[in-house]
Amino acid sequence: MTPEAVDLLREHSLPRAWRRRWRDRAGAVALEVIGEEARRGLTRGDLDARSAALAAGLNRRGVGRADRVLLALPPGWPLLLAHVAVLRLGAVAVPADPALTRRELGHVLAQVEPSLAVVGDEHAGDVAAAGPRTPILEADAVAELSAEPAADIVLDQADGSDLAAIVFTSGTTATPRGAMLTHANLLAGAEVVRLAWRLGENDGLVLALPWFHVHGLGLGVNGSLLAGARLLVLPRFDAAAALDACERADATVFFGVPTMYARLAEVMRASPRRAAAAASLRLMVSGSAPLSVALWETVRALCGQEVLERYGMTETMITVSNPHDGERRPGSIGLPLPGIETRLIGDADGDGDAGQGELLVRGPTVFAGYWRRPEDRRAVVDAQGWMHTGDVVRRDPDGYLRVCGRRRELIITGGHNVHPREVEEVLELHPGVAEAGVAGRPSPEWGEEVIAHIVPADPASPPSSRELDEWCRDRLAPYKRPRTFVVTERLPRNRMGKLQRSRLR
Structure with missing residues (x-):
């Protein structure tokens, strides 16, 4: 189509x-x-x-x-x-x-x-x-x-x-x-x-996602109301409670992020009844961060569900998805959705469509711009209306797409976005910190976890991890706080003084 x-x-x-x-x-x-x-x-x-x-x-x-x-x-x-x-x-x-x-x-x-x-x-x-x-x-x-x-x-x-x-x-x-x-x-x-x-009027969506992202609000809430589906809402995520909700006769669909599926898997291992509740759904969807092949296979082994993974951004809503009817391929984000165009542009391929390159999308879901920053939209949406996502993607021979990595430095942890520089600025306000470098480290549970490298103001008396965690606790939302602190003599920088963030992971 x-x-x-x-x-x-x-x-x-x-x-x-x-x-x-x-x-x-x-x-x-x-x-x-x-x-x-x-x-x-x-x-x-x-x-x-x-x-x-x-x-x-x-x-x-x-x-x-x-x-x-x-x-x-x-x-x-x-x-x-x-x-x-x-x-x-x-x-x-x-x-x-x-x-x-x-x-x-x-x-x-x-x-x-x-x-x-x-x-x-x-x-x-x-x-x-x-x-x-x-x-x-x-x-x-x-x-x-x-x-x-x-x-x-x-x-x-x-x-x-x-x-x-x-x-x-x-x-x-x-x-x-x-x-x-x-x-x-x-x-x-x-x-x-x-x-x-x-999605239709016979569906009931078990929704435990936050509503300040387009995943929970734009897809979950808006999509269900448009389809006439029933919203079965948990104000906060708890794996056991979510699976108990899935046991209801009117529950048919679950939206989640990979971290949620890791928690669900833990509960299903311990409870055959709750595994059966997940198995009773007609559809489970994952997004906001990459779902590992290992976790996809674990969920299938526990409850028989082949989780449907999809791709989107705040700026584009949802644009790519594994099919509802057809192969749901682990490790892949699937195929372009109806009404959406995609293309891949390689670094040395300004006009052609490459087999691997940055993912570009175009369609009525692409945003109008950044609030009071019109120049920023011009940097990511070209004159033909193509949104340059910053994500490097590979296309399989049959058209399925796989995300290889991100050109941007954004950390995605548990479905939440974390900008490293914000965390660095908070840490560098601590009197015991001279410099801070923050990056995302791969995590089977969170997709990525925030790790902070610290250059102490006094090498003989560096701040402890507990002290730094307490400092961040009052200044950052929970998902932004580093899970690991590493004390180092210096941060890796190039000759121009630019932080080489890839060496922090």
Whole structure:
């Protein structure tokens, strides 16, 4: 099927598509939070009415079209209502990790200058301190506003070219970049998932991913709502609880990252019942980091599932995937998805399509640019619309693609992106550290793990690993903190003084 044969934008925008589905089967459950015994599931009708009421409430608080709204809540119905309400209003969602430190949160607030921050009660103080001019709406107020009678307000009017979300690609670095995703990008990203993986109204997605990445939010949440599938949400990942959720009769699909599959494998080894729960699903999907062949084979041996691995970026949503119907090849990211074009460009091959080279993608999922950094988009998207991913890929003779490595220095650990320089800057603030060099080291559990090489300010009295870990604990999100500290006399540098990061791994 050629890209031109698939129209990923035929429904114009997600809010319009969602509204049609909600009003078709208003009583069908859209979301259930696993473990919330006292709360019934949120139906499609609930989601329609309550998101409209919340959108009206946000509007009364000064949020209008194109205004940014920070969303820093754990997965669950308040975040779902807020996300949907912002999109329906025509405002711009800015999802953020609720575990960000005050310093990290301050970077995000300074970049996007939101008109409102929707946060958990426990983080309101952090937002107030990091962005004192930012109005705050706490989770309890989300519930109250969404329960009010819907006001007379015009919703679902955003065009495909309108900005819908700003998603930060590598946390909050010293120079963070927010990827701007339009309504067309979000719709195409959700529609391609629906088509490729056959998501439909009989599906129930067990979702334990965070919702501040496009994996959990763009594919999991948006894709399920578009397909009419039920979201079975775990606010945080626990392998045993996830497998118990898979045991439900309405559970059919699981999305995860390689680290999750490593944990699931441990539990399945100890529990045949839970292995059988995984085996009962029709589909398990892995993304955000490479899934090792060994782990893929382990999961298959334990529960019979051939995990479907796929590829995507914040800037492009999902673009390549192993097929739903056909060979799911371990170690491969699969084939280009419907509506998406790909090509490989070798270093010495400026125009031709190489058998191995940097992966380029083109299609309606490619982002609009980086927030307030237009020159950065021009550096990665060429005049013909090809996004240069920075990933080196090899094509098998039958078209399957394999990621060989990354040209960029980004570390992907447990599905999270970590920029080495941000970690180095935090370490170099420690009075006992003269220099720091950070890199990713291969890990069978995490894909990569963060390792830090330290040049002590006083070689006779270097800071201990425990001291450095405690230093980072107050300044970095958990996934960014180094798992290993190595004290060294000097960092490897070339004659120009540039750090040779590859020698740190």
